[in-house]
Amino acid sequence: MAKFDTHLPGTFCWPELSTTNWQQGKAFYTQLFNWGFDDQPIGEGVFYTMLQQDGLDIGAMYQMEAAQQESGMPSHWLNYIAVDDVDLMTEKAKKLNAEIICGPMNVGDAGKMSLMVEPGGAMFALWQGAEHPGARKLKEPGTMVWNELATRNANKSKAFYCDLFDWQVKDQDMQGMAYSLFFIRDQEEPVAGMMTMTDEWPEDIPAHWMIYFAVTDCDAYIEKAKNLGANICVEATDVPGVGRFSVITDPQGAVFSIIQSETP
Structure with a gap:
């Protein structure tokens, strides 16, 4: 099947799970879909886990911060949409009455993102890929x-x-x-x-x-x-x-x- 090295702007390119229990969540999804994983340290005892199929990144997950859990935020999947210029698109979204939660911000050398809530109330993110384009596999079993x-x-x-x-x-x-x-x-x-x-x-x-x-x-x-x-x-x-x-x-x-x- 196709291996994605880039994503067409305006298409969904990356799924990301924020979970209240990282260890249990990782066990559930890796057993359900037979995914592999790569735990990448992002803090003391905290990891950004790349979920993988055939050794290729197809999504990610991480432990939700305690403050978010205390505020009542549930575990949730976040959908990223590919863009060419996240700064430009974030400003455009703001003018269209989206609420910008965070960003635009660089994510190391992987790329640049912003998180927002659109006027209808749904949350999503923008992704401008650099070293990491997003999901390397899509639209096949387990992705x-x-x-x-x-x-x-x-x-x-x-x-x-x-x-x-x-x-x-x-x-x-x-x-x-x-x-x-x-x-x-x-x-x-x-x-x-x-x-x-x-x-x-x-x-x-x-x-x-x-x-x-x-x-x-x-x-x-x-x-x-x-x-x-x-x-x-x-x-x-x-x-x-x-x-x-x-x-x-x-x-x-x-x-x-x-x-x-x-x-x-």
Whole structure:
């Protein structure tokens, strides 16, 4: 499969887990997906763990700071989007009413990033790769394959991302539910999806970007996740023309999805 040495601006390039229990979280994901890992020291007894497949970085995880845990922040996956110029794009996002949490900031010689919350309430990050482009493998079993925005204000979120990244939108009906696909201009393959959070969603769930990992057998991975202590939020569900997916909460509380695609 393809090895990524760079990522097209406006595409999702890196998943990162902030967890309340680094050791247990690492054990869960490496057993579930058969990932390798490389613990890189970033402080006394603190590591930034590169998650790997076939020796290539496909994501990362780290121990959440105590102050963040005390504030009530749950374990969570963060989605990074590739850009050519993080300074320029951060300023553009700010003018589009995004709240900049931190950055732009250099991450050693790996690259430069900024973290923000968009007007609809979802958090995401920008990444300008240097020595580290982001995930070296995507869209194959055990790696990030899809990113989906859940928002309570679809119009506000749609306008923000289209203005920031020059994404184009295609709205469609998916089993009676309004669903939007985002495209980079002149590209045929969508880069992300968006769904509206209805009144059926619990009020305490904020807008968020959901990460999907590709699997070859959705049902088998659900059973494996259960045996490793995960909770299943959405049982295996078929989406005609797309595949079979499930939403899972890991033992530390971070939510992610798996999907068995109908087509490669």
